[in-house]
Amino acid sequence: MTRYILRRLFAMPFLVLGIVTLAFLLTTLTKGDPLTAIVSERQMNDPTVIAAAKARWGLDRSLPERYVIYVGNLVTGDMGTSFITRRAVAQDILFRLPATMELVIAAMIIGSTIGIALGVLAAYFRNTATDHFARLFALFGSSVPVFWLGLALLFVFSVKFGILPGPGRMDARLPLPDEITGFLTIDALLAGDLRVFIDALWHLILPAFVLGWSVAGTISRLVRANMLEVLGREFILTARAKGAGEMRVVLRHALRNTLVPTLTVIGYSFAYLLTGAILTETIFSWPGMGSYAVSAARGLDFPAIIGVTIVGGVVFLITNLITDIAYVIANPRVKLG
Template identity: 70%
Template sequence: MTTYIVRRLIAMPLLLLGVITVAFLLTYFTAADPLTSIIGERQMNNPAVVEAARERWGLDRSLPERYLIYLGNLVTGDMGTSFRTRQPVAQDLMVRLPATLELVIAAMFLGTIFGVVLGVLAARFRDGPIDNIARLFALVGASAPVFWSGLLVLFIFSVQLGWLPGPGRIDTRAVAPPFVTGFYTVDALLAGDWAGFRSVLLHLVLPASVLGWTVTGIVSRMVRASMLDVLSQEYILAARAKGAGQLRVLIHHALRNAMLPTLTILGFSFAYLITGAILTETIFSWPGIGSYAVAAARGLDHPAIVGVTIVGGAAFLISNLLTDIAYALVDPRVKLSQQESS
């Protein structure tokens, strides 16, 4: 296992280099000129200002030169300076990354819990009303556009019913907890701010539910299919013949083995949620990487776009590696050498 992990870790920088190269080329060959967002459209008619700006931001250099300079700076942790915020991109991402991670972790937690419960119930009451409702809920969750479900839950639970707060990470009248981890839930607890902690949790419910609905749909369908397959195995029939209760058979014998294929889905889902949180963060005014990416794309902020791409690519590669390791640890029958050869 150690050899496999080392080889995967060695390969990760090469894969990430490919992601960086593609992102860099795409931003370079874009039709729009980033100088428009840097100096403003009016100043584009001033040749002196344009030339100074190109030299200031390194836009007068050739593509290979800019690429090599960027890679050299990236080794030291320098992702360049944002055209829009005038701050280092790495600093912008470090400030916003905790907000996205907090949202994604909450979405994964809710999505996994509800997905497993729905999957087990659907398998237990196969082809019955509960199964049909669970499958419909999963289908809608896996296929409904995020902007539609986000606006819908905001309108119902925040505007109409007033049960939950609207956009943002914390109430506008509250003071954000002192920065320690960047996770408002953790920082509020560390500061002993129980009112702030409650406000943060309430603000998490709607965006995490919307983002996690996709996970719920995928997990529930996977668990249902795996449970139906496991429940037909001989050892399940033997357990029932020995007098094992229905709950024990479902949880201890069936679910435990049915969850193995779901691990792979959860790993990919985590990376997907990080890169797919753009619409959710935009709808709920969540100050994370997703909203940062939208602003960067609108402002033709090339360094920020490449920086966000690096974070998304790294998240996908790391989650993929951790998923393979977890799968091998949970199921001893899985040989990492076989995974590598495949």
Template identity: 65%
Template structure:
């Protein structure tokens, strides 16, 4: 297992290079002229302004030259300058990534815990009304459109009932806590600002719950199916024959083995949501990577688009690595090479 992890770590730079190459090439062959977004349609007829803009942003160079320059800068931590914000892309991403990570971590925790609980419940009471209700909830979690669910809960809990705050990470009159991790909940706690912590946590509840509901549906169905399969295995039947209680067998034997495929889903779901939480971030005015990617795509901001793609690809690589480590912890056969 250790050798496998080392090989994967050593392969990561080459995989990142592949991601960068694909992202760069795709951004260059898309339709649309970024110059129009940079200088405006009216200025496109002025050759002097067009030539100056091309020289400033490096658009007058050939594709291989731009690619070589981009790789050289990327090695030094420079992702280029955003056409839209006129700020370094790395700086833009460093400000927005913590917001997305805070949202995604909360969503995966909510969705994962709720999904496992519902899956265990459905497996324990298989083919009963409890199982039917859980499967119905899981189906809605997987099929209900995210934008509709987000608007619905925002209207109910914020507008009508007024028990939870509206969009944003904090109220408009509240200043952000001093930057330490970028997570407003953690930073406010570190600063001893407990009122601000409660406010940040309240703002996090609705978007995290909406985003986590999709995770709940996927995890609940997977845990239920995995546990039903595991509970019919010989080692489980042997534990029952030895007098082990139903819940003990269910949790100690069934759940532990059912979590193995669930880890893969949670790992890749986490990575996907980092760049896939676009609708949730838009509805709740959450200043994260997703909304940044949408704005970049609308304005043909190639450096920003490539930067977001690199972050998303790197997130998948890290999630895959961490999933393998978690596999080894949960399943001893992986550590010994028996699986």
């Protein structure tokens, strides 16, 4: 196990370098001119201003030079300066990443809980109304576009009935708690401000549910398929023959063996949600990495685009490593093999 982890950690810097190289090359292949995000439209015809802007942002250098300089700066933690915000990209990302993490963690909790519960019920009550409902729920969540689902639920629960709050991370009239973790709900609890905590939690429910529904559908289908296989095995029949209760048989024996392959899906889903929450954050005006990536793409903010790509790639690599380690720990047969 130790050698396996060390091998993965040793290979990770080379994989990150590949991500950096690919992201850097893709931004240079776009037809858009980054000067449009730096220089105003009125000054685009002034050669002096254009030359000064190119020299200021290093755009007058060749592609290999810019790449070497960028990689050298990246080693020290410098991801460049955003064309739009005029702040360090690393600073912008660190400011927005906790909001995305809070949303994704909440979405994974909702998606995993609903998905596992529906998968177990669908397998246990096979070919009944419960099974059909669970499969329909999974199919709907996996096939409906996120932007349509988000807008529909936002209209129903926020505009029509006023049950849940509208877009945003919290009510603008409430004071922000002191930033400790960056997670608004946790910071509100640490500050002892229950009013802000409840308001932030209510704002979190709807976008987290929208983001987690697709994950719930995938997990429920996987759990159902594995549960159907496990429930027919001999050790389940033996447990029932020994007088074990149905709740114990299903949850302790069947579900426990089903969760091993489910860990892999949950791990990959977490990485997918973290890098793919763009539409959800845009619909709900969530100030996270997704909305930052959208504004960077619209403004041809190349340093920000590359920075978001690098962070997403690193998170994906770390998540895969943690998932593989958890899979080995949960499945002794893989560890022994």
